[in-house]
Amino acid sequence: MRTKQKYLAAIFFVAFAILSCAVGDNVRKRETEQHQRVTQELLYGRLLSKEILSRYKVYNNPEASVYVNKVGRGVALFAGRSELTYYFAILDSETINAFAAPGGYIFITKGSIMAMENEAELAAMLAHEIGHVNNRHIMRQIPLPKENNIADTIASILVAQGTVVSAAMNETVKKASTLLFEDGYLIEDEYEADQSAISYLIETGYDYRALIQFMSRIESIKKTDTKLQVYHTHPPTLDRINMINSFLKEQNSASITGKLVTERFQNFKTSIH
Amino acid sequence: MKIRLLSFLIFFSVMPLFAQTAYTTSLKTAIYSEPSLGSEKVAQLTRGTAITIKKTHNKWVYISSGSKNGWIQKAFTSTVKPKGKVSILGNANRTSRMKARERASSDVTAASARGFMQTENSKGRSRPNQEMLKFDPADIDKMESVTLSEDELITFLRQGGLLE
Structure with missing residues (x-):
């Protein structure tokens, strides 16, 4: 009997040791996979940012840039992807629009800021773009080409040589650029980004x-200035507002309060020319 | 009897290895009494807290962490413990990166001249490709050079009356 117990105890310890090692290996594997996935995302985002900056000039106002980064990164602290550093830039354009590239590269036009009345509206627009990044909308719609060591390839392109982009990668970034500037995101992705924004x-x-107040203002600007390019790649504003309202009802959000932060924003806005 | 006891020991020792353990990923994650943003906030978890996911409901998960139980948003959890930022900037110094980008910049300009990309002016009308802006590699460097610590961000938010 005693031998049998010893035998079972030995099995127990061996099984426990094997399972612990297996779980440990699994954790390391998940960590490595996540690191590779995020690295690819960052590199993809950088290449796409280059496309964005080939179409728009950056608005050169370091203080304004720091303010926008404080608002955007402040929101991002509560957006769940702590592995990313978000970079925000103001584009020197009178249009009302914003763009997000994978990995956390986010661009907002000067025209958007001028149409806003408080910091919460700025936070809302940036939160919407963070929503696109965090839900990996571009990467889901236009995935990276399945090449071996794609991250190493792109890293060497950007960091070491800076010249050669594989044809497949070139094609991917071109498609992503078309999505951003012409086709727009899938409608369900826009709604998801709005819902994420509200939660952040x-x-x-x-x-x-x-978020709703700013979108309603966009709608009225559209009516008065039909030539102005306003969110032309986004689904109709009224549809988005309706979808947001349904979501808010579902979330019983009526009693939730929050801050608009108007004074600090107005001071910032006066520094924008 | 002793064999049964040993079997139980084995079972309960190995069980935790298979429980669905995850971690919170936001700086602070609110635990709600119900799976909705309008329900009562019953507690808060700091980033990297280990949680056990008991069940899911749409984009929410019911969790337990120590004595705390309730609903949190699935988007604020990960099966990988947060270990800081992932960066692709650390492998080369800024000067060599900028030199690399100067070369890349001329490629973009050449590509645009070949009709590689379309562009728009501020009113959304198409422009001939040769009017494409020359990509300035310094713009991305400037963008990436804005450094703000978490403490600075928290101070900024608190000054605005947020995080209450």
């Missing part, structure tokens, strides 16, 4: 209603 705003303490 609530967690940070901004008034989530700012």
Whole structure:
């Protein structure tokens, strides 16, 4: 009997040791896979950012840039992807639009800022773009080409040589660029980005209603200035507002309060020319 | 009897290895009483807290962490413990990167001249490709050079009356 117990105890310890090692290996594997996935995402985002900056000039105002980064990164602290560093830039354009490239490269036009009335509206627009990044909308719609060591390939392109982009990668970035500037995201992805934005705003303490208020203002600007390019790659604003309202009802959000932060934003806005 | 006891020991020792363990990924994650943003916030978890996921409901997960239980948004969890930022900037110094980008910049300009890309002016009308802006590699460097610590961001948010 005693021998049998010893035998079982030995099996127990061996099984426990094997399973612990297996779980440990699995954790390391997941960590490595995540690191590779994020690295690819960052490199993809950088290449696409180059495309964005080939179409728009950056608005050169370091103080304004720091402010926008504080708002955007402040929201991003509560957006769940702590492995990313988000970079925000103001584009020198009177249009009302914003763009996001994978990995956290986010661009907002000067025209958008001029159409806003408070910091919560700025946070809302940036949160929407963070939503596109965090839900990997571009990468899901236009995945990276399945090449071996794609991250190493692109890294060497950008960092070491800076000249040769594989044909497949070139094609991918070109398609992503078409998505951003011509076709727009899938409608369901826009709605998902809006829902994510509301959740980030609530967690940070901004008034989530700012998203709807800003979108309603865009709608009225559209009516008065039909030539102005306003969110032309986004689905109709009224549809988005309706979808947001349905989501808010589902979330019983009526009692949730938040801040608009108007004074600080107006000071910032006066520094924009 | 002792064999049964040993079997139980084996079972309960190995069980935790298979429980669905995850971690919170936001700086702070609110735990709600119900799977909705309008429900009561019952507690808060700091980033990297280990949680056990008991069940899911749409984009929400019911979790337990120590004595805390409730609903959190699935988007704020990961099966990988947060270990800081992933960066692709650390492998080369800025000067060599900028030199590399200067070469890349001329490629972009050449590509645009070949009709590789379309562009738009501020009113959304198409422009001939030769009017494409020359990509300035310094713009990405400037963008990436804005450094802000978490403490600075928290101070900024608090000054705005946020995080309450």
